[in-house]
Amino acid sequence: xxxxYNFNPGPATLPLEVLQEVQAEFLxxxxxxxxxxxxxxxxxxxxxxxxQAKADILELMGLGxxxxxxxxxxxxxxxxxxxxxxxATKENPGSYALSGIFSTNAYxxxxxxxxxxxxxxxxxxxxxxxxxxxxxxxxxxxxYFHVCYNNTIYGTEYHYIPETNGVPLFADMSSDMLSRPLxxxxxxxxxxxxxxxxxxxxVVVVVVKKSLVEKSLETLPTMLRYDTFYKKNSLxxxxxxxxxxxxxxxxxxxxxxxxxxxxxxxxxRKAEVLYAAIDESNNFYRxxxxxxSRSFMNVTFRLPNEELEKKFVAEALENNLIGVxxxxxxxxxxxxxxxxxxxEGVEALADFMKKFRQSNx
Amino acid sequence: xxxxYNFNPGPATLPLEVLQEVQAEFLxxxxxxxxxxxxxxxxxxxxxxxxQAKADILELMGLGxxxxxxxxxxxxxxxxxxxxxxxATKENPGSYALSGIFSTNAYxxxxxxxxxxxxxxxxxxxxxxxxxxxxxxxxxxxxYFHVCYNNTIYGTEYHYIPETNGVPLFADMSSDMLSRPLxxxxxxxxxxxxxxxxxxxxVVVVVVKKSLVEKSLETLPTMLRYDTFYKKNSLxxxxxxxxxxxxxxxxxxxxxxxxxxxxxxxxxRKAEVLYAAIDESNNFYRxxxxxxSRSFMNVTFRLPNEELEKKFVAEALENNLIGVxxxxxxxxxxxxxxxxxxxEGVEALADFMKKFRQSNx
Numbered sequence: 177x178x179x180x181y182n183f184n185p186g187p188a189t190l191p192l193e194v195l196q197e198v199q200a201e202f203l204x205x206x207x208x209x210x211x212x213x214x215x216x217x218x219x220x221x222x223x224x225x226x227x228q229a230k231a232d233i234l235e236l237m238g239l240g241x242x243x244x245x246x247x248x249x250x251x252x253x254x255x256x257x258x259x260x261x262x263x264a265t266k267e268n269p270g271s272y273a274l275s276g277i278f279s280t281n282a283y284x285x286x287x288x289x290x291x292x293x294x295x296x297x298x299x300x301x302x303x304x305x306x307x308x309x310x311x312x313x314x315x316x317x318x319x320y321f322h323v324c325y326n327n328t329i330y331g332t333e334y335h336y337i338p339e340t341n342g343v344p345l346f347a348d349m350s351s352d353m354l355s356r357p358l359x360x361x362x363x364x365x366x367x368x369x370x371x372x373x374x375x376x377x378x379v380v381v382v383v384v385k386k387s388l389v390e391k392s393l394e395t396l397p398t399m400l401r402y403d404t405f406y407k408k409n410s411l412x413x414x415x416x417x418x419x420x421x422x423x424x425x426x427x428x429x430x431x432x433x434x435x436x437x438x439x440x441x442x443x444x445r446k447a448e449v450l451y452a453a454i455d456e457s458n459n460f461y462r463x464x465x466x467x468x469s470r471s472f473m474n475v476t477f478r479l480p481n482e483e484l485e486k487k488f489v490a491e492a493l494e495n496n497l498i499g500v501x502x503x504x505x506x507x508x509x510x511x512x513x514x515x516x517x518x519x520e521g522v523e524a525l526a527d528f529m530k531k532f533r534q535s536n537x
Numbered sequence: 538x539x540x541x542y543n544f545n546p547g548p549a550t551l552p553l554e555v556l557q558e559v560q561a562e563f564l565x566x567x568x569x570x571x572x573x574x575x576x577x578x579x580x581x582x583x584x585x586x587x588x589q590a591k592a593d594i595l596e597l598m599g600l601g602x603x604x605x606x607x608x609x610x611x612x613x614x615x616x617x618x619x620x621x622x623x624x625a626t627k628e629n630p631g632s633y634a635l636s637g638i639f640s641t642n643a644y645x646x647x648x649x650x651x652x653x654x655x656x657x658x659x660x661x662x663x664x665x666x667x668x669x670x671x672x673x674x675x676x677x678x679x680x681y682f683h684v685c686y687n688n689t690i691y692g693t694e695y696h697y698i699p700e701t702n703g704v705p706l707f708a709d710m711s712s713d714m715l716s717r718p719l720x721x722x723x724x725x726x727x728x729x730x731x732x733x734x735x736x737x738x739x740v741v742v743v744v745v746k747k748s749l750v751e752k753s754l755e756t757l758p759t760m761l762r763y764d765t766f767y768k769k770n771s772l773x774x775x776x777x778x779x780x781x782x783x784x785x786x787x788x789x790x791x792x793x794x795x796x797x798x799x800x801x802x803x804x805x806r807k808a809e810v811l812y813a814a815i816d817e818s819n820n821f822y823r824x825x826x827x828x829x830s831r832s833f834m835n836v837t838f839r840l841p842n843e844e845l846e847k848k849f850v851a852e853a854l855e856n857n858l859i860g861v862x863x864x865x866x867x868x869x870x871x872x873x874x875x876x877x878x879x880x881e882g883v884e885a886l887a888d889f890m891k892k893f894r895q896s897n898x
Contacts, residue, residue, distance in 0.1 A: 180570035184577045187778060192564075195572055199563040203556055209541035209857065211556055213737035213783070216545045216860060249610035249739065250760055253774040257758030285758050371775050376574035378610065378739040378777030397618030397646050399611055400761075413614040414732050416739030417548060418779060422574070496570065499577060 181521035183511040184499030185328050186372035191516045194425045212421050217414050229424030237360045246382040247410040252350050252369040256285040264291035264319045271295040271318040275306045276327035303330040305469035320344045326352035329503040331476030332469040337362050351473050356440035373514045375422035446513045446522040447472035453526040460533045478508035542882035544872040545860030546689050547733035552877045555786045573782050578775050590785030598721045607743040608771040613711045613730040617646040625652035625680045632656040632679040636667045637688035664691040666830035681705045687713035690864040692837030693830040698723050712834050717801035734875045736783035807874045807883040808833035814887040821894045839869035
């Protein structure tokens with residue numbers, strides 16, 4: 177069987193052990209005589225999977241009974257709209273820190289509804305860093321303060337939890353969900369499209385304080401109300417079973433590996449290897465992100481010119497290193513090294529970077 | 538490997554050949570060295586799958602270039618909201634025929650927005666039949682006329698295409714999508730949650746006249762505008778790749794079987810076998826649907842009393858006949874016999890029905 181090192185930003189590489197387990201039981205799930213994709217979402221077999229996935233996510237995050245896990249379709253992009261629809265008004269707008277494309281897109285949806293405010297932005301610096309605490313101006317009447325905690329395209333992340341002075345903190349963690357321990361209790365709502373760190377595209381994991389979602393506006397369409405998902409255990413209509421089932425297996429895999437502390441250890445080591453390859457290259461490789469905002473999930477860098485960048489992508493491909501082309505807005509290269517990327521894969525890329533520099537530097 | 542006969546209404550049984558094919562290539566899709574769930578939605582390998590699925594669906598339905606296939610998350614329940622949000626106004630409301638629970642739920646979403654009208658209803662008859670043409674009163678200023686073409690819970694379906702006098706005809710075909718040929722050109726918008734006839738829950742196939750979705754209201758959130766999906770080939774954000782890939786394989790499987798004409802032949806034969814088992818039972822089994830509204834996808838029936846119904850479900854289970862309990866709103870039994878249910882499975886159920894009647898009649 178052919179396997180490559182897949183550095184794509186999402187959909188992204190997933191744990192081989194989990195893929196193999198899913199493959200093995202694909203025709204007969206839990207001795208039911210049915211595939212997981214054929215089984216009723218009202219069955220006990222499925223319900224067990226659904227509830228275990230929820231419980232494991234909360235356990236990994238160190239969150240208790242005051243939080244709920246919701247499974248919602250539509251991607252983080254639909255959350256960008258649901259959040260202001262459910263929580264913001266003209267009197268109590270949503271406040272946003274703009275630190276990249278996705279945080280800007282989140283703000284735009286609030287803007288369409290006329291309920292968005294900008295609390296900070298690093299756009300003028302081409303999003304090379306996230307805003308510092310002293311730059312963040314959250315209006316006290318804000319319904320929430322929204323951040324994108326890790327910026328996939330620019331390769332930056334927050335290395336501190338913003339202080340909001342009592343305004344509920346909301347975070348898009350699509351690209352760093354379950355990648356390291358954090359005081360998650362400081363957040364009121366965390367969401368993540370699963371296709372980067374957790375599983376197959378098709379579901380968003382929303383971790384939210386129950387008190388926020390017990391009752392939603394009755395003027396909203398049913399499927400855009402958080403309480404529809406909360407009251408029905410995310411089973412109001414047929415959920416994306418396969419994605420949830422897979423996410424559950426990945427959560428269990430993380431627990432078996434040693435939880436978020438172990439993930440953080442592995443992810444830090446991987447990031448160190450790549451940032452060292454950049455920093456020790458005598459400026460042949462130049463990181464896009466400022467050092468104190470560097471992401472340990474997405475490593476972005478440029479080469480001396482675009483021709484070399486193209487050559488790098490092509491030769492990397494020949495070496496089974498896939499998906500290292502950067503986003504067109506940043507240019508250059510990007511290596512996404514989520515939980516499931518192995519140190520072996522990262523070392524293969526670092527070796528390649530060294531050789532490429534020696535041949536082309 | 539254990540396999541049962543799965544009569545669940547959805548998620549439902551899927552073609553064994555397709556499940557096996559997906560299993561075989563699950564770790565290495567298209568010689569990419571990645572699983573289909575790990576591969577970039579911007580890659581050529583994925584794009585080929587995505588576009589082929591669209592083309593095959595249109596070809597099977599006999600629709601040409603004036604139609605587009607969209608892939609949208611959120612289930613048919615989100616379409617219930619998106620349809621009035623995109624197309625209805627107070628001046629030009631959406632008109633609805635109520636023929637069961639899902640058509641009523643669709644209407645309710647228009648009602649929340651204050652843009653819904655009822656054109657017909659068979660609720661007073663406990664939805665034992667769909668409305669007749671002469672009962673349907675569509676206001677001429679209607680933005681569309683919406684029907685649920687097959688009613689999963691009640692086991693009824695339309696055996697005629699309603700005449701709308703120029704009002705665009707919209708249909709929820711979640712439970713009869715690609716089950717038989719029809720003059721689909723009479724419809725302006727057809728949608729189906731895929732988890733009954735086409736694949737794994739997590740995507741809705743929307744087949745729509747392009748002229749309807751070229752430009753949506755700018756006041757709507759991005760992910761609730763049809764033109765977001767139309768202009769970006771349903772790739773504005775990460776699509777639910779696995780569901781779309783699987784639906785593509787099922788569409789190809791239908792083509793290989795002989796297309797919708799062959800599906801209709803198989804499905805009619807299966808329905809005949811079960812309705813015969815009901816009609817020849819000397820009133821031991823009593824069909825819920827009136828004969829001229831009988832569905833050939835969902836066969837609903839009662840037994841002389843609830844005790845016998847419970848016994849039937851339990852003994853069916855012992856015979857590997859799964860999911861025959863009816864919906865609580867109708868009670869009794871239901872056998873869902875979508876495209877992928879084999880004649881062998883239906884004959885096993887009919888045999889069981891005969892034996893059960895002999896032992897308990």
